[in-house]
Amino acid sequence: MLEVKKQISxxxxxxxxxxxxxxxxxxxxxxxxxxxxxxxxxxxxxxLAIKIGCSYVDDIKYISKISDLYIIATPxxxxxxxxxxxxxxxxxxxxxxxxxxxSVFSSLxxxxxxxxxxxxxxxxxxxxxxxxxxxxxxxxxxxxxxxLNLANKLSNNVVxxxxxxxxxxxxxxxTVNNFTNTLYTIAxxxxxxxxxxxxxxxxLINETANKINNENPYNLQTGPARRxxxxxxxxxxxxxxxxxxxxxxxxxxxxxxxxxxxE
Amino acid sequence: MLEVKKQISxxxxxxxxxxxxxxxxxxxxxxxxxxxxxxxxxxxxxxLAIKIGCSYVDDIKYISKISDLYIIATPxxxxxxxxxxxxxxxxxxxxxxxxxxxSVFSSLxxxxxxxxxxxxxxxxxxxxxxxxxxxxxxxxxxxxxxxLNLANKLSNNVVxxxxxxxxxxxxxxxTVNNFTNTLYTIAxxxxxxxxxxxxxxxxLINETANKINNENPYNLQTGPARRxxxxxxxxxxxxxxxxxxxxxxxxxxxxxxxxxxxE
Numbered sequence: 089m090l091e092v093k094k095q096i097s098x099x100x101x102x103x104x105x106x107x108x109x110x111x112x113x114x115x116x117x118x119x120x121x122x123x124x125x126x127x128x129x130x131x132x133x134x135x136l137a138i139k140i141g142c143s144y145v146d147d148i149k150y151i152s153k154i155s156d157l158y159i160i161a162t163p164x165x166x167x168x169x170x171x172x173x174x175x176x177x178x179x180x181x182x183x184x185x186x187x188x189x190x191s192v193f194s195s196l197x198x199x200x201x202x203x204x205x206x207x208x209x210x211x212x213x214x215x216x217x218x219x220x221x222x223x224x225x226x227x228x229x230x231x232x233x234x235x236l237n238l239a240n241k242l243s244n245n246v247v248x249x250x251x252x253x254x255x256x257x258x259x260x261x262x263t264v265n266n267f268t269n270t271l272y273t274i275a276x277x278x279x280x281x282x283x284x285x286x287x288x289x290x291x292l293i294n295e296t297a298n299k300i301n302n303e304n305p306y307n308l309q310t311g312p313a314r315r316x317x318x319x320x321x322x323x324x325x326x327x328x329x330x331x332x333x334x335x336x337x338x339x340x341x342x343x344x345x346x347x348x349x350x351e
Numbered sequence: 352m353l354e355v356k357k358q359i360s361x362x363x364x365x366x367x368x369x370x371x372x373x374x375x376x377x378x379x380x381x382x383x384x385x386x387x388x389x390x391x392x393x394x395x396x397x398x399l400a401i402k403i404g405c406s407y408v409d410d411i412k413y414i415s416k417i418s419d420l421y422i423i424a425t426p427x428x429x430x431x432x433x434x435x436x437x438x439x440x441x442x443x444x445x446x447x448x449x450x451x452x453x454s455v456f457s458s459l460x461x462x463x464x465x466x467x468x469x470x471x472x473x474x475x476x477x478x479x480x481x482x483x484x485x486x487x488x489x490x491x492x493x494x495x496x497x498x499l500n501l502a503n504k505l506s507n508n509v510v511x512x513x514x515x516x517x518x519x520x521x522x523x524x525x526t527v528n529n530f531t532n533t534l535y536t537i538a539x540x541x542x543x544x545x546x547x548x549x550x551x552x553x554x555l556i557n558e559t560a561n562k563i564n565n566e567n568p569y570n571l572q573t574g575p576a577r578r579x580x581x582x583x584x585x586x587x588x589x590x591x592x593x594x595x596x597x598x599x600x601x602x603x604x605x606x607x608x609x610x611x612x613x614e
Contacts, residue, residue, distance in 0.1 A: 164583065187583050207555055208573055210562075221551045245554070249547065256545045259587050260538035264552050265559045266574030267604045268531045273568040273611075275523035282519045284512065288484045289527050290564060291508070292470055296528045297560035299473075301553060305536040310471055311529030320427065320450050324522050333607050340603055341530045344596050348536075 094230075096180070096238045100155040101125045101140075102148070102170055104132035106209035107184050108161035112140050114217040118241040123152045148173040155179045157238070159203060164188050171196055180231050186258025189251045190225045201226025201235055204254055205243075208265050221245045223254055274334050313345035357493075359443070359501045363418040364388045364403075365411070365433055367395040369472035370447050371424035375403050377480040381504040386415045411436040418442045420501070422466060427451050434459055443494050449521025452514045453488045464489030464498055467517055468506075471528050484508045486517055537597050576608035 099120055101112050104127035115122055122142045127133035130146040137144035145151055151158075153176065160170050160183040167183045174181050175196050182203040183192070193200035202225040209215060222239040224246065226232040232248060239246040249257065272293065276286045299308050312320035321342050328335035362383055364375050367390035378385055385405045390396035393409040400407035408414055414421075416439065423433050423446040430446045437444050438459050445466040446455070456463035465488040472478060485502040487509065489495040495511060502509040512520065535556065539549045562571050575583035584605050591598035 163578075164580070187586055206551060208558055208562075210571075219554045221554065223551075245551075247551065253545045253547055255586070255590060256541050257547055257551065259590055260541045260547075260552060261555055262574050262587065263534050263538045263541070263601075264556050266572065266576065266608070267534050267600075268556075268559050269563075269568050269572055270604055270608055271526050271530050271534075272563055273572065275526045276568055278519050278523045278526070282516045284516055284520055284523075286563075286567075288469060288486075288508075288510065288520065289523060291482045291484065292524055293527050293531075293560050293563065295471055296531050297556050299471075300532075300535055300549075300556065304549075305532050305539055308473075309529065309532055309536065311525050313529065315426075317427070323450055323518070324525065327518060327522055333610070337530075337600075337603055337607065338526075340600055341533055344600065345529070345533055347596070 094234060094237070096156040096234050097121055098123050098152075098155045098179075099157045099159060100152050100179075101136070101159050101161065102151070103127060103159075103161035104129070104136045105161065105163075107205070108159070109136055109139070110207075110209040110215050110217075111159060111161060111184065111203075111205065112136060114215070114242045116140050117217075120238065120241065123155050126151050153177050156234075157182065159184060168192050180226065180234065182226075182235065186261060187255055189255075190227070191251070194227065197227075199227065199231055201231055202251075202254065203235060203239065204258075206257065206261055217242045218244050221247060223257065224248045225250060225254065274331075274337075278331070278334075309345065309349065311345070313342040314349055316346055316350040357497060357500070359419040359497050360384055361386050361415075361418045361442075362420045362422060363415050363442075364399070364422050364424065365414070366390060366422075366424035367392070367399045368424065368426075370468070371422070372399055372402070373470075373472045373478050373480075374422060374424060374447065374466075374468065375399060377478070377505045379403050380480075383501065383504065386418050389414050416440050419497075420445065422447060431455050443489065443497065445489075445498065449524060450518055452518075453490070454514070457490065460490075462490065462494055464494055465514075465517065466498060466502065467521075469520065469524055480505045481507050484510060486520065487511045488513060488517065537594075537600075541594070541597075572608065572612065574608070576605040577612050579609055579613040 099122050101108050122140050124143045125133050125137045126145050126148050133144035133146055156179045158174055158179055158181045160167055164185050167188055180199040181197050182201045184203055186204055190202050204223040206221040220243050222243045224235045226235055279286050362385050364371050385403050387406045388396050388400045389408050389411050396407035396409055419442045421437055421442055421444045423430055427448050430451055434456055443462040444460050445464045447466055449467055453465050467486040469484040483506050485506045487498045489498055542549050
């Protein structure tokens with residue numbers, strides 16, 4: 089019987105965007121050997137390869153065949169196509185998507201999984217991976233163990249979850265990141281119209297985020313809707329007469345809160 | 352001609368809730384002399400008075416008549432009633448509300464204004480006032496100067512704004528605090544249903560809040576709606592079949608983002 093390989097030592101990176109860049113740098117900083125980087129855009133591939141100190145290709149046919157791990161960090165819709173070019177490798181092939189099922193690989197690969205870092209990445213921002221949750225899923229116990237071992241080198245916050253859990257986690261991440269940022273953008277616009285500086289809101293935004301470290305957000309809800317203070321809500325709605333899109337959001341959010349706390 | 356008094360040395364506090372408590376403690380820490388505290392609930396009045404080291408009354412008729420400043424930190428709907436009991440004082444009467452116009456006082460008082468601290472207060476949380484914006488408005492330049500001087504003892508972030516600006520600021524504060532907290536609550540519920548710990552989202556929540564320190568949130572938007580990624584949006588909507596309230600919010604927020612960035 090062959091000895092089961094338990095350690096991921098060599099990695100190939102498919103993609104050169106924000107997640108590919110952040111993950112590559114984190115792996116490099118954890119002394120994991122990145123063999124090569126693929127991007128269809130040769131300039132992007134080169135740029136990332138220089139940061140990492142590895143080779144690069146713009147034709148996926150020439151990516152290393154002997155890496156222990158292939159990390160596909162491309163847009164979701166390209167994952168299944170990319171995978172068609174990795175059917176002849178022995179290493180584990182993972183994607184980094186919050187929403188694509190692990191089963192996208194199941195008819196094509198023997199060793200596959202998901203390596204989902206739960207954070208918002210910006211290309212030029214340096215990220216401390218130690219606190220970033222990494223969510224692992226794979227097709228076998230051995231592969232899961234290997235992926236967990238690797239993830240634990242990068243982060244102190246590694247969990248093994250299934251596809252359904254990951255999809256809800258991704259949805260929750262969209263909720264607290266994308267939609268929260270949209271609320272920030274709306275507030276920015278409202279203040280700019282009235283010659284007020286957005287920085288006035290920053291202490292409040294920070295406090296709002298900090299409070300949930302120690303408390304269920306349900307218990308932290310305040311504001312007119314929480315108090316069922318209809319006159320203030322109506323005043324706010326009238327202030328929003330020129331902002332019909334946000335007026336609709338204000339209305340729906342307030343009704344949600346009223347329903348939750350006052351009925 | 353009488354010398355114009357430029358300094359607020361003595362304060363009476365009307366109310367004993369979160370704002371009254373936080374402001375009283377901040378004033379005390381800035382060595383401003385709080386004369387007395389009024390609350391219709393004698394136990395609450397006493398509790399706050401002990402913290403501050405001042406006298407307390409449960410009948411507003413007996414509040415000091417010679418304070419330089421009266422801070423009304425009651426629910427909005429009680430402000431005009433409270434004010435009826437302060438028509439015989441010389442000091443400045445202010446409220447702390449984000450949404451009530453300063454003009455609520457104009458037919459009854461000679462010296463009045465607004466002292467609005469822009470933060471979310473919890474009764475037992477110690478607050479560092481130094482970074483909290485305090486928004487000042489009053490009926491005269493002299494009163495504004497006196498209120499600004501006092502506010503500058505408490506905070507490094509004091510601004511003079513008018514009623515309309517304050518009302519939009521309050522609306523923006525509701526947006527980034529109350530509605531963001533509701534998004535956190537929704538995410539908490541989604542994860543709990545799938546046996547996932549809410550703490551997985553905390554690094555993302557913190558990063559989302561931190562990013563806006565240096566950048567217009569408009570430029571930080573990411574996610575499926577930002578990319579006009581309809582398959583992922585539809586997948587999320589289908590995950591929300593059992594959450595009709597949140598499904599409607601998800602839909603509206605996503606449409607707002609798509610419209611903003613992709614049209």
